[in-house]
Amino acid sequence: MKIVSIVGTRPNLVKEYAVHRQLQRWGIEEVLVHTGQHYDYEMSDLFFEELSLPRPHYINTLVKGSHAQETATIMVFVEDVLLAEQPDATLVYGDVNSTLAAAVASAKLRVPVAHVEAGIRSQAHYNPEEVNRRVADVLAEVLFPATQSAYDHLIAEGYDPKVTHLVGDTILDALQQAMREHHIAVTQGDYLVATVHRAENADDPARLANIVEALCRAPQPVRFPVHPRTGKSLRQFGLWDRLERQSHVELLPSLGFLSFLRLLAGCDRVVTDSGGVRREGYMLGKPVVTLIDLIWFPELIASGWNQVADPGSAEGILEVLRSHRPQGERPPVFGDGRAAERIARILAERYQ
Numbered sequence: 001m002k003i004v005s006i007v008g009t010r011p012n013l014v015k016e017y018a019v020h021r022q023l024q025r026w027g028i029e030e031v032l033v034h035t036g037q038h039y040d041y042e043m044s045d046l047f048f049e050e051l052s053l054p055r056p057h058y059i060n061t062l063v064k065g066s067h068a069q070e071t072a073t074i075m076v077f078v079e080d081v082l083l084a085e086q087p088d089a090t091l092v093y094g095d096v097n098s099t100l101a102a103a104v105a106s107a108k109l110r111v112p113v114a115h116v117e118a119g120i121r122s123q124a125h126y127n128p129e130e131v132n133r134r135v136a137d138v139l140a141e142v143l144f145p146a147t148q149s150a151y152d153h154l155i156a157e158g159y160d161p162k163v164t165h166l167v168g169d170t171i172l173d174a175l176q177q178a179m180r181e182h183h184i185a186v187t188q189g190d191y192l193v194a195t196v197h198r199a200e201n202a203d204d205p206a207r208l209a210n211i212v213e214a215l216c217r218a219p220q221p222v223r224f225p226v227h228p229r230t231g232k233s234l235r236q237f238g239l240w241d242r243l244e245r246q247s248h249v250e251l252l253p254s255l256g257f258l259s260f261l262r263l264l265a266g267c268d269r270v271v272t273d274s275g276g277v278r279r280e281g282y283m284l285g286k287p288v289v290t291l292i293d294l295i296w297f298p299e300l301i302a303s304g305w306n307q308v309a310d311p312g313s314a315e316g317i318l319e320v321l322r323s324h325r326p327q328g329e330r331p332p333v334f335g336d337g338r339a340a341e342r343i344a345r346i347l348a349e350r351y352q
């Protein structure tokens, strides 16, 4: 049995780190396909090196452009791969443009699509990730929601429970695997880890300025690994120098998974607009402030460990940063660290 796995961005590579080993264990032949969506060394190659991922069988190199250009280029690329490989199914991860493009190309060729991390929903209909996720879900033959709320959304939307499998989150698998194999332990530091990359923040001068203002006035040291997109915007909007002048703010390049995990594991709190980082923070027992009003994991908000701060106001962000000190339980929202194993078993049983 042969699966084509589609990766293209940082978060895809983290999930692939957990899944590819289980595919191997279940005797599934995996053809790894890199769409080229992320192409900088620190956004892609570094992840392959650190996580000892197999070299992709196919790599696309011509992607940069608008969403439509990016998606179209990847669709054409993936179509060629699928025609050459004739797999039993295509495995797509999450909600990035590569996910959407590969799901469409695959479904048009009648190659079944399996969607890891299906079912997450927000009310932001035109958020780029929401668009990608909904389309991938509709086209998928097998759906692997990571959380109970994602599973519930799918069932409420009429998806068939027979092909909708609540497996848990492959990010938890990856995190546990990396901590075990690289001896990373959780410690209590005094610093705040900040990450910002969402289009809604990175491309909006006013919101980005408010985030910068809040970080400059943050009540503790800040370590800020900067995504290339955000780096470009900070410079373009004249905000980079201000951050760089702050003695309590350390600007870092975007980090590989292991270095980032070490940073997170030793921090006091996390402030982020990332879907992945908010989960990793929670998994590691760190209070998380989310800089975007997209509640992809209502369970985290309900637990009290994740609070939203609106980047519409610097003062608003600071207020949340000062007051967010959760104490309660952290329910196992993301499963038990065996999501990848379940995914491989279900694929093997279905397509063998």
Ligand code: UD1
Pocket: 009, 010, 011, 037, 038, 039, 040, 041, 043, 044, 064, 095, 096, 097, 098, 128, 129, 197, 198, 199, 227, 228, 229, 274, 275
């Ligand atoms: C993408 C995903 C987002 C995910 C994030 C993780 C979509 C719509 N968005 O956002 O869901 O959370 O990846 O990082 O798929 N760029 C570089 N170097 C790179 C990659 C991108 O400079 O290696 C630049 C691009 O040229 C572009 C901008 O960053 O100007 C946006 O890149 P893109 O991949 O579209 O989106 P991300 O912001 O990375």
